Amino acid sequence: MPSTTWNRHHILSLADFTVAEYDTVLQTAASFQEVLSRRTKKVPTLQGQVVANLFFEPSTRTRSSFEIAAKRLSADTLNFAASTSSMTKGETILDTAKTYLAMGTDIMVIRHREAGVPNAIAQEMDRLGVRVSVLNAGDGQHEHPSQGLLDLFTICTLIEPTNPRIELLKGKKIAIVGDILHSRVARSNIWSLAASGAEVHLAAPPTLLPKLFADYFSEQKSATSSSPIPQIFLHWHLEPALRDADFVMTLRLQKERMTAHLLPSLREYHQLFGITRSKLKLSKSDVKVLHPGPVNRGVEISSDLMDDPEFSLIQSQVTSGVAVRMALLYLIGSGKT
Numbered sequence: 001m002p003s004t005t006w007n008r009h010h011i012l013s014l015a016d017f018t019v020a021e022y023d024t025v026l027q028t029a030a031s032f033q034e035v036l037s038r039r040t041k042k043v044p045t046l047q048g049q050v051v052a053n054l055f056f057e058p059s060t061r062t063r064s065s066f067e068i069a070a071k072r073l074s075a076d077t078l079n080f081a082a083s084t085s086s087m088t089k090g091e092t093i094l095d096t097a098k099t100y101l102a103m104g105t106d107i108m109v110i111r112h113r114e115a116g117v118p119n120a121i122a123q124e125m126d127r128l129g130v131r132v133s134v135l136n137a138g139d140g141q142h143e144h145p146s147q148g149l150l151d152l153f154t155i156c157t158l159i160e161p162t163n164p165r166i167e168l169l170k171g172k173k174i175a176i177v178g179d180i181l182h183s184r185v186a187r188s189n190i191w192s193l194a195a196s197g198a199e200v201h202l203a204a205p206p207t208l209l210p211k212l213f214a215d216y217f218s219e220q221k222s223a224t225s226s227s228p229i230p231q232i233f234l235h236w237h238l239e240p241a242l243r244d245a246d247f248v249m250t251l252r253l254q255k256e257r258m259t260a261h262l263l264p265s266l267r268e269y270h271q272l273f274g275i276t277r278s279k280l281k282l283s284k285s286d287v288k289v290l291h292p293g294p295v296n297r298g299v300e301i302s303s304d305l306m307d308d309p310e311f312s313l314i315q316s317q318v319t320s321g322v323a324v325r326m327a328l329l330y331l332i333g334s335g336k337t
Contacts, residue, residue: 006331010122012136013143014191019166022152022195026164028327029153029320036072036323046075046333049106054080054097055137056112061293061318062137062146066109069325075333078105097121107133107333115140133332138184147292148188150324152196154317155247158288170197175241175283177273178251178300181208181262185292186251190217194232201233203241204273207262209234238273245283249290250275250300266299275301280311288313 006024035043051070055063063079070077078100091099097108108125110118122134138144155174156164174193180186180202193200194217202209214232235241242248253269263269280287289305290313297303306312 009332010118010134010136011145011328011332012119012122012134014145014148014188014195015143017191017195019195022149022166022192024331025149025324025327026153026156026166028331029149029323030157030162030164032072032326032330033157033320033323035326042072042074044074045330046070046073046106049075049333050078050104051075051107051109051329051333052078052080052100052103052105053109053137054100054111056080056082056093056110056117057138059111059137061321062111062144065318065321066137066146066325066329069322069329070107072322072326073329073333075107075329078103093117094121094124097124101125101128101130101132105132107135107329109135109137110139111137112139115142135328135332140184141182141187142184143188143191144184144292145188146321146325146328147185148192149328150317150321151185151189151249151290151292152192153324154290154313154320155288157320158313158316166192166196168196169193172196172198172246173201173244174198174247174249175201175203175245176249176251177203177238177241177275179208179253180204180213180251181210182254183251189249190232197231199231199233201235201241201245203235203238205263205269206236209236238279239282242279242282245287247288247290248275248280248283249292251292252294252296252300266296270299274299275305277302277305277311280305287311290314290317292317 053063053066067077110121116139118134118136118139125132125134136143136145153164156168159168176186176189190200214234217232275289289311291301295306306314
């Protein structure tokens with residue numbers, strides 16, 4: 001493991017992550033990536049600890065990835081499902097968290113449809129004076145830190161497999177396309193990619209990309225750090241975002257979060273903003289495409305492009321997720337052993 005001091009007790013957002021913290025995550029994940037390539041894929045780093053996956057909304061990739069990551073670190077795991085829990089009888093979220101605390105949980109991985117729930121649980125754990133760490137696995141339209149970090153890891157290891165670091169993306173043009181308004185993945189990726197010095201180009205219909213969207217990140221960065229203001233560019237047409245792009249990240253249309261008719265039709269959306277081979281001709285010849293999943297094939301990205309290893313990093317993202325989540329659990333959990 002990298003010999004870098006890690007002082008972060010919870011991982012709730014990437015808004016205040018430092019370059020050193022990004023690099024620590026990337027290098028730690030690279031070490032675990034090597035572990036996962038061995039015949040024996042398990043290490044005893046979190047042996048005796050309990051990781052509780054408290055997912056209050058459905059998930060396949062994130063939940064399974066965290067469970068595998070915890071088991072590869074030799075931790076014991078507890079999996080929560082809201083539909084079969086005492087919450088159906090009126091128990092509150094904080095009471096549920098305290099129940100898992102009483103069972104000896106060391107790390108809580110929280111996912112919830114409402115923004116701020118992981119932060120509220122972390123504050124309650126701190127108030128109680130217990131050494132329980134909270135990791136945000138996605139909260140409403142706020143953030144999804146582990147997804148942002150695994151996307152960063154996927155890109156950096158493509159550029160330099162043995163020594164991934166955030167500076168590798170400086171000056172790269174990265175386009176994020178799709179339902180940016182509702183995407184917690186987009187928000188976490190904007191923080192991480194902007195911290196690297198990359199040019200971040202956002203493209204979506206005006207209904208999914210408010211004009212003042214970029215101002216939020218500039219204001220937040222000004223308030224939390226002395227580092228340069230992120231280079232964020234907004235486009236209501238796809239072509240400027242794709243032109244000479246090094247990487248293109250397309251996002252799922254989150255119809256379950258849309259409270260109004262924001263698109264004329266999925267067919268029209270695909271025609272205007274769906275990523276296809278022909279549209280990628282505007283980008284660099286070696287451009288790569290990412291998608292956090294799940295994918296609406298033929299809407300956000302064409303099926304043939306999604307399955308083409310020459311362009312698609314989608315399966316690499318899923319694989320990277322285990323190593324990155326091992327790194328995060330290790331970094332916030334290693335001091336408890």
